[in-house]
Amino acid sequence: MGIFGKRIVATTLMVSSLAVSAGAALAxxxxxxxxxxxxxxxxxxxxxxxxxxxxxxEKYGAKVVVFDGQADSAVMTQNVDQVVAGGFDAATLHIWDAEAATPGVMDALDEGIVMTSFFSPITDTGIPTARSDEASVSFEMGAQMATAWKEAHPDKPxxxxxxxxxxHTEVNSGRTAPFVEGVLSVDASAExxxxxxxxxxxxxxxxxxxxxxxxxxxxxxIYSxxxxxxxxxxxxxxxxxxxxxxxGKPLTEIVASVDFDAVEVDHVFDPDSSLKVSMGLPPLETAMGRIDLIMDVLEGKVAPQSDTAEEFFYKAYTISNWTMDKADAEKWLDSQFGG
Amino acid sequence: MTEEQKISVLSVDGLTKDYPGVRAVDNVTFSIQNSVVHCLVGENGAGKSTLVKMLTGALAPTTGAMTVNGKTYAPTSPQEARVSGIATLFQELHVVNELTVLENLTLGMEKSRFGFFVKSDLEDRVTQTLATIEPAIDPAARVSTLSVAQKQIVEIARAASSGANIIIMDEPTAALSEREVERLFTVIRRLRENNVTVIYISHKLDEIFELGDTVTVMRDGKHITTCPLSDVDGRAELIEMMIGRTVFQSYSPRGKIGDKVVLKAEGLNTKLLKDVSFDIKEGEIIGFYGLVGAGKTEVARALFGADTFDGKVTFHGKPGGRTPKEAIAKGIALVPEERRTQGLFTSLTIRENVPVMNLPRVTQNGVFKAEDVRTAAEAFVTQLGIATSSIEKHTEKLSGGNQQKVVLAKCLFSQADLLLLDEPTRGVDVGAKTEIYEIIKDLANEGNAVAVFSSELEEVLGICDRVFLMFDGCLQEEIENGPNVDIAHILNVVTGGQDEDAR
Amino acid sequence: MSSVTDTLPTRPTRSKMSDEGFISSLVAAVAISLFLIASLLVPNFFQWQNVVNLVTNNWAVIALGVGVSFLLVSGNFDLSVGGIVALSGVLSVWFAQSTEGANALSTGLGLPYGLAIACALLGALTIGALNALFVVRFGIPSIIVTLGTMMVARGIAQVITHGSQRNTNLPEAFGYLGNLSLFGTSIKFPVVLMGVLLVVAIFVERKMVFGRITYWIGANPEAATLSGIDRARHITKLYLFSAGIAGVVGILLASEYKSGFSNRGLLMEFDALVIALLGGVAIAGGFGSVIGMFFGAIILAVVTSAATGLVLSPDWQFILKAVAVFLAIVTQTWALARRNK
Structure with missing residues (x-):
């Protein structure tokens, strides 16, 4: 196997594993x-x-091929071209540099490929966008942390x-900004x-x-x-x-995270750790939401393009030491990540 | 000057070049006529290359004047020389491999002093020039596909089409095969037919007689004669003029040579060497004398294991080393030909240079004994008389002679009992030269064997007990040094003279 | 010519510092000046803990810098170290992960931890051996060879992690080495190891045959061979040495974060190269010192740390770093030229 094209390798692996499991149903x-x-x-x-x-x-008899952006804008943009070349019917995108990807997306739309976006809209292409409702979780986490801090150290600003x-626009609008608002909603003098x-x-x-x-x-x-x-x-x-x-009392700081996972569960519910809250992004619901949205477009239930991109929100969870116990969190993890 | 009616294209008048302590060119006056092949001959160190450097603008004369094409000529750079009509064919070629022949020929010539050439005219002109001197080369061919000889011809064509009417060629046949030499000669003759004067420098006297019209002989920086070659009575007279009646005074038999054979070489063969066999005895200084390219360095490198070779080297009854590392371990050390690129670590100090060939002597468990290193370096500075302010001086800041002594110190530190010295005094001033000879003799007197590889006859006859004459990769002859050495015979042998009658 | 001046009565010799010593002091002076400037501009910058951070935050790249500096001095590049960091980390995780995981990425070979890291180190040394093979045996320029092996090493890491990371099903012992605190302080074992490496490297470079041979080869490879130095053998050792360091760094980082991440150490090979050059190591070989490299790293660390303290945007951080690197190099070149005039 070639070891130089890392993207190709990753993609090939996904494709080949899929080919085995899904080959028969691809009728x-x-x-x-x-x-x-x-x-x-x-x-x-x-x-x-x-x-x-x-x-x-299971639901649509459709075959999904995963494209890994490798945390690299350039790779993500190149992947859009792969979609056109690969003869796909539809693509649900996750792109960081929307500007760079726009021409590719337009080409794909011209080719009749149905496009939706995840997380961020793609400039003014007007394709529908699926997003987790991160902002409300970020706000809630900020508020909880500020409250907990003030309770423990009323004298420390x-x-x-x-x-x-x-x-990054969407990270800012879904995480950074609402978190700051959440903190300020409890203590307007916070720096x-x-x-x-x-x-x-x-x-x-x-x-x-x-x-x-x-x-x-x-x-x-600290919001990580x-x-x-x-x-x-x-x-x-x-x-x-x-x-x-x-x-259960903070000493020096409180930390919030995003993408609650099996590693974080031990920290959040460890009485001695300052990581106390994390945004539970539900992979299951997100995956279903993204697939449902793109199938809705394919079946004509949602317009493929509109003047301003339609946004479809899916629930995100606040996994918090203050509002949840460990068993529930583990159950949540199991339903989302297990199996 | 027999044909006064011919126009003189180049004349030098009272040309002199002084270096500190040395007069390299001494009041040289001669002139060269139009459309001839003019040969310049002389021994190594006769002043030929200094003269050429002044002609090409690389050096300025101390006194004297030059005239080229009727105008006073005082170039300060090769570019200026070119503009005045003198081009030089350098040993290393200046062609661009990636371009075609035609592109090479026109390269940079858009800025011709005539200025009004439109490109197509220029191309026609150079194509024609090339066709005149060598029709077999396709102007559209990529230069990288040509042989060395063909590239040389492209350079000649370039020089000719740039308007030069004097082309200097310094040992142009050094890298050529016999057939290529013939082709080059054809080209040179065509140039002559087209009113170009060629100044031809070569050690190979046969070439000179075959090709030349006139000859200038130099010796010890002085002009001996300029005359038509037809006036010269064969090799013997030419050699006689080149060496004069110089007496190589300095050799005195040391009489301490042992009988024990230290090194025996049998049938050494490499790309250049052909069946070279000899032996070296304890306490003996032997010399290898020949012109540049005769194979002296190749012999030295083979003995040192620096190059691969076929044949057998026996050192103290055992096989010699196949790598320098092995050779050094067995007791052989080499002072290489190129001191700065092969012998010295110029960016390092004397102290850091000295111990490299025998590290166990100054280390313990891989750690240097700093005091021992310093002591050793100091000892050599004193013993060899290295002129330096301190052992911490970077060797690049030393003079040539002192650099060479540091290289010698490196070898002596290895405690070798056979020293191979390749051109041990090249580029070394006279004082240091004498000192180095004394060191070499002392070493031999202590029972070490020394082999000197040199292209300076005076050096070889000055210190060596036995001398091997080399030509074209072969050991031609072995001679015992002594007061009755026939110098003319030696020069005849090393310039490829075969028959004894030529004397 | 110059023999005349050489024979003149020598001036009284004052003990003159070597060029390497001079450059190292200069780089150290630049690093300290930058620290002082930053102390004026950044609140709370001037404190002991911050000095400690400069070293502890950069133990990995400084350690890599040791191997890279030795190779540079010998006249060779090593751009593969970042890739080796990723590879050895990923290998150590994969070898140590237990055999019954829920999916491919949580299933490993289940080797005992000691054996797992030994094998991971072996993997790193293999890349070093490849470097040596191609550079020494086939005579391919080292910059090309190690650029290639950098991609090979990272490529293998990506295959093993399916382009992502392995961080589950690891034995308890896995996180031990990377997080071990020594002497009851917050100083971690990897940092101490880096310190030891630095001291050993300085000793080897200054006092040992191995170090001097490196300089001889870099100063004049041909003269080195003709002086009886086995160049091929020495350069092979240097590549193994550098790859070994990178392997250990990768294993320790994997242990610290308890994960094998195929993108770990990305661009670290260039950081290592930059700090070596900043520290005065000559890109053409034959000159430089590990101490200089260390202070080169400190220069970069001061800038990064100050930018963080000022909460600068990524763009400004980048510009600031570029300016610092540029100034440091210009100062060096200028000072050396003046000194040798």
Whole structure:
């Protein structure tokens, strides 16, 4: 197997595994759907992809092929061209650089391929967009954390920071901004340092936490906007001797994460860890929602294009130490990621 | 000057070039006529290359004047020389492999001093020039597909079509096969027919007699004669003029040579060497003398294991080393031909250069004994008289002679009992030369064997007990050094002279 | 010519620092100045913990820089180290993951941890051996060879992780080494290991035959061979050394984050190259020092840390880094030229 084209390798693997499981059912009018994910290294996307394959086959007899964007805008854009070349009936996109992908999307639409987007609309193409309702969860997490902090340390002013993708519109509108609003809704005097670029991954997140908290030890609410960043965030905190709760009370800070997963469950419900809340993005419902939306378009129930992109929201969950117990969280995980 | 009616295209008058302590070219006056092949001969160090460098603008004369095509000529760069009509065919070729022959010929010539050439005229002109001197080369061919000889001809054509009427060729046949040499000669003759004067420099006297019209002989920087070759009575007279009545005074038999054979070489063959066999005895200094390209360096490198070869080398009764590392371990050390690129670590200090060939001597468990390294370096600085302010001096800042002494120090530090010295005094000033000879003799007197590979006859006859004459990869002859050595005979042998009657 | 000046009575010799010592001091001075400037501009920057962070945040790239610097001094590039970091990390995870996982990515070979990391290290050394083979045996320029093996190493890591990561079904021991704190402080084992490596490397470079041979080869490869140095053998050792370091770094990072991530160490080979060049290692070989490389890393770390403290946007961080690198290199070139005039 060629080992130089990493994208091809990943895609080929997915395709070949699918070919085995879905080959037989691909009889009659089975549609071929390209299912984009931004980064298959993320457990959420892994589960989402697996669920989509299964759900599409069971409900619609459609074959899903997963396209891994590898957390790289260029790869995602190239993948759009692959859709046209690969003779797909439809594609549900997950693209970071919508501008760059627009010409490819327009070409695909011209070819009669049905396009929908996930997470962010694609510029002014007007294709329908499926989104998790992240904003309300982010807001709720911010509010819960601010409340908990004020309860424990009424005399220490809130100073918050976010780690993620400062230049990314949807991350901002779904995570960064509503989180800040949530905190401010509890304590209007809270100080916000802003969002720091952690797009390089967990090592970058760790470096930022170590450097920032050495120079700004007063930071006490941290929103780590992806679960793999949270690994780095917690490692950084631990290096500084922070990251701890005592008897359910915060000592130095409270951390929120996104993409609640099997690794995070132990932290969130650990009475001694400062990671206390995480956004539960349901891969199952997201996958179903994305597949349903694209099938709706294929079947004419939703317009393929409109002046401003129609947005379809799916539920996201707030998995919180304060509002949920561990058993429930594990049950949730099991239903979403297990099986 | 027999044909005064012919126009002189180049004349030099009282040309002199001084280096500190050396007069390389001494009051040289001669002139060259139009449309001849004019040969320039002389021994190594006779001043030919310095003269050529002044002609091409690479060096400025200390005093004297030059006239080219009737105008006073004082070039400050090869470009200026070219504009005045003198082009040089360098040993290393300046063609662009990726371009076609035609593109190479026109390259940079849009800026011709005539200025009004439109491109198509230019192309026609150079194509014609090429066709005149060598019709077999296709102007559309890519230069990378040509042989070395053909590339050389492309350069000649380029020089000719750029308006040069004097082309200097320095040993142009060094890298050519016999057939290619013939073709080159044809080209040179066509150039002559087309009013181009060729200044031809070669050690190969046969070529000179075959090709030349006139000859200038130089010796020790002085002009000996300029005359038509038809006036020269064969090789013997030419050699006589080249060497004069120089007496190589310095050799005195040391009488300490042992009988024990240290190294025996049997049937060495490489690409260049043909069946070379000899032996070296304890306490002996032997010399390998020949012109550039005769195979001296190849012998040295084979003995040192630096090149692969067929044949057998026995050193102290055991097989010799097949790599430099093995050779050094067995007790052979080489002072290579190119001191700066092969012998020295110029960016490092004297102290860092000295120990490299015998690390176990100054280390313990892989760690340097700093004091021992320093002591060794200091000792060599004193023993060899290396002129330096400190052992911490970077060797690139030393003079040639002192650099060479550092290379010698490296070899001596290895405690070898056979030293191979390839051109040990090239580019070394006279004072250091004498000192290096003394070091070599001392080494031999201590019972070491030394082999000197040199293209300077004076050097070889000055210190060696036995001399092997080399020509074209073969050991032609072995001679015992002594007061009655026949220098004319030696020169005849190393320039490819076969029959004894030529004397 | 110059023999005349050489024989002049020598000036009283003052003990003159070597060029390497000079450059290392210069780089250190630049690093310290930058730290002081940042202390003026960034609140709370001037504190001991921040100095510690500069080192602890960069242990991985400094460790890689050691192998890369030695190779650069010998006149060779090693761009494969980032790929090897990913590969050895992924291998260590894959070998250690238990055999009964729910899916392909959570199923490994179930080797005991010690054996798993030994095998992962072997994988890293294999890449180093490949580098040596192609550079030494086939004479292909090292920049091309190691660019190729960089992709091979990362490619294998991506195949094993299906282009993503493996982070489940790991034995308890897996996270131990990467998170082990020593001396009752927050200083982690990998950082201490890097410190030891640095000290050993400086000793080897200054005092040992192995180090000096590296310089001889870099200063003049042909003269080195003719002086009896087995160049092929030494360069092979250097590539194995560098790959070994990268392998250990990969294993420790995998242990720290308890995951084998195919994109880990992305662009680290270039960071390692940049800090070596910043530290005064000559790209043409024959010159440079590990100490200089270390302070080169500190220069970059100061800039990154200050940018983080100021919560600068990614674009400005990038520009700031570029300016610092540029200034450091210009200062160096200028100072060396002046000194040798």
């Amino acid at each position: 009659d009018d089975g549609k071929r759907i390209a299912f984009f994910v931004s980064d298959l290294s993320n457990v959420f996307h892994q589960s989402q992809a697996a669920a989509a394959e299964k759900y599409a086959m 809130i100073v918050m920071v976010q780690l993620g993708w400062p230049n 916000n340092l802003g969002a720091l670029d952690s797009s390089k991954g967990q090592e970058a997140a760790k470096q930022i936490i170590v450097d920032l908290l050495t120079q700004r030890p007063e930071v006490n609410l 906007e992806a679960s793999n960043l949270t690994v780095g965030t917690m490692a950084g905190l631990s290096q500084l001797g922070r990251g701890k709760f005592e008897n």
